[in-house]
Amino acid sequence: xxxxxxxxxxxxxxxxxxxxxxxxxxxxxxxxxxxxxxxxxxxxxxxxxxxxxxxxxxxxxxxxxxxxxxxxxxxxxxxxxxxxxxxxxxxxxxxxxxxxxxxxxxxxxxxxxxxxxxxxxxxxxxxxxxxxxxxxxxxxxxxxxxxxxxxxxxxxxxxxxxxxxxxxxxxxxxxxxxxxxxxxxxxxxxxxxxxxxxxxxxxxxxxxxxxxxxxxxxxxxxxxxxxxxxxxxxxxxxxxxxxxxxxx
Numbered sequence: 001x002x003x004x005x006x007x008x009x010x011x012x013x014x015x016x017x018x019x020x021x022x023x024x025x026x027x028x029x030x031x032x033x034x035x036x037x038x039x040x041x042x043x044x045x046x047x048x049x050x051x052x053x054x055x056x057x058x059x060x061x062x063x064x065x066x067x068x069x070x071x072x073x074x075x076x077x078x079x080x081x082x083x084x085x086x087x088x089x090x091x092x093x094x095x096x097x098x099x100x101x102x103x104x105x106x107x108x109x110x111x112x113x114x115x116x117x118x119x120x121x122x123x124x125x126x127x128x129x130x131x132x133x134x135x136x137x138x139x140x141x142x143x144x145x146x147x148x149x150x151x152x153x154x155x156x157x158x159x160x161x162x163x164x165x166x167x168x169x170x171x172x173x174x175x176x177x178x179x180x181x182x183x184x185x186x187x188x189x190x191x192x193x194x195x196x197x198x199x200x201x202x203x204x205x206x207x208x209x210x211x212x213x214x215x216x217x218x219x220x221x222x223x224x225x226x227x228x229x230x231x232x233x234x235x236x237x238x239x240x241x242x243x244x245x246x247x248x
Contacts, residue, residue, distance in 0.1 A: 001037065001069050001070045001205065002204070003041065003072055004038065004041045004042075004204055004205075004243075005204075006045075008203075008204075008242075008243040009041065009042060009045040010045075011243055011247075012042050012045070012046075012243055012246045012247055013042075013045060013046055013049060013050075015247045016042075016046075016246065016247045018043075018046045018050065018052065019050070019052075021043075021046070021052050021054045021098070022050075022052045022053065022054065023052070023053050023054065024054050024055075024096075024097040024098060025054070025055045025056070025057065025094055025095065025096040025097060025098075026043070026054065026055070026056045026057070026096060026097070026098045026099070026100065027056075027057045027059070027092070027096040027098070027099045027100070027132070027136070027138075028040070028056055028057070028058050028059065028099075028100045028102065029059045029086050029099075029100070029101050029102060029103035029125070029129055030059075030086075030100075030101070030102030030103030030104065030144070031056075031058035031059065031060065031100075031102070031103075032058070032060050032066045032069070032070075033102075034201070034205050034206055034207065034242070035102050035144060035245075036058070036102060037070060037073070037205050038203070038205065038242045038243075038245065038246055039100065039102075039246065040056065040058065040070075040073045040079065041073060042246045043056055043078075044073065044076055044078065044079070047078055054078065055078050055079070055080065055094075056078065056079050056080070057080045057081075057082050057092050057094070057096065058079060058080070058081050058082065059082050059084055059086060059089055059103065060081055060082070060083065060084075061083070061084070061085060062083075063081040063083050066081065067081075080092075086103040086104075086121065086125035086128065086129065087120060087121065087124045087125050087128055088128060089128070089132075091131075091132050091135050091136065092136075094136075095136050095137060096136045096138055097137075097138060097139050097140070098138060098139065098140050098141075098142075099129065099132070099133055099136075099138050099140070099141040099142070100141075100142045100144070101125075101126060101129045101141060101142070101143045101144065101185075102142075102144040103125055103129075104121055104122045104125060104144075104178075115173045118173050118174060118177065119173055119177045122174070122177035122178060122180075122181055123177050123180050123181055123184070126143070126181035126184050126185065127184060129141075130184060130185065130188050130191075133188065133191055134188070134190075134191070138191060139191075139192065140191070140192045140193075140194065141185060141188075141191055141192070141193045141194065142194045142196060143181065143182065143185045143193060143194070143195050143196070144196050144198055145178045145179075145181070145182050145195050145196060145197045145198065146174070146175065146178045146197060146198055146199075147160070147197050147198065147199040148168055148172065148174050148175035148178060149167065149168050149175050149176075149178050149179045149182065149197060150164060150166045150167065150168065150175075150197075151166045151167055151168045151169060151172065151175060152166075153166075154166075155234075158236070167179060182195050196248075198245075199237075199238065199240070200214070200237045200238065200239050200240070201239060201240050201241070201242055201245055202214045202215075202239040202240075202241060202242065203241050203242030203243065203245075204242065205242070206218075206242070208222075213229075213230070213237070214237075214239060216228065
């Protein structure tokens with residue numbers, strides 16, 4: 001995996017206030033995927049440039065694989081890998097002030113899991129991470145949810161407002177499990193929980209061979225082959241660049 005460009009990292013640093021992280025520990029689930037790699041690389045750049053003296057603990061099912069994938073991240077002394085599954089990992093003994101809970105199979109990976117497995121990974125992973133938040137005395141938690149919680153978008157609405165009342169139905173396993181996890185976070189006493197309902201993103205590290213349409217388009221264009229659109233062409237997507245995602 002190639003490092004993110006310094007231009008992107010400087011852009012993030014110029015627009016994000018990371019001073020609250022000074023001398024703190026951050027716990028990240030889902031730290032080895034698209035979001036996670038951007039989070040870690042942005043953190044390391046800020047840590048160096050601002051002298052934050054902060055540390056990150058990254059939960060991963062396979063530390064060895066991630067070390068091979070991203071040695072420039074893993075070998076930094078401010079990052080510690082914790083081996084475990086999001087549903088039952090052992091809690092680190094160090095106190096962590098902030099938690100980013102971003103671990104879950106994305107909606108397009110449902111075909112690889114039974115509905116029960118998908119729901120458990122999302123809901124029980126959140127429940128266990130909230131137990132850790134209580135045990136470690138965390139101040140704030142960011143939960144990366146999904147636009148899928150809104151259910152099908154009405155054709156007459158081009159942009160969903162924050163006040164949109166739609167909710168994913170129970171047969172939408174991914175969306176309804178994300179909603180349930182949101183409710184768990186917001187019901188947690190003595191913890192400031194922040195929900196980010198994420199939609200579509202693009203940028204370096206986006207897999208080109210997974211279920212992400214933009215990545216597939218880039219792959220086909222690089223190969224000089226026709227772009228394959230899996231659908232009737234009517235959906236609209238507003239793609240947020242990963243560097244701007246980090247700022248938000």
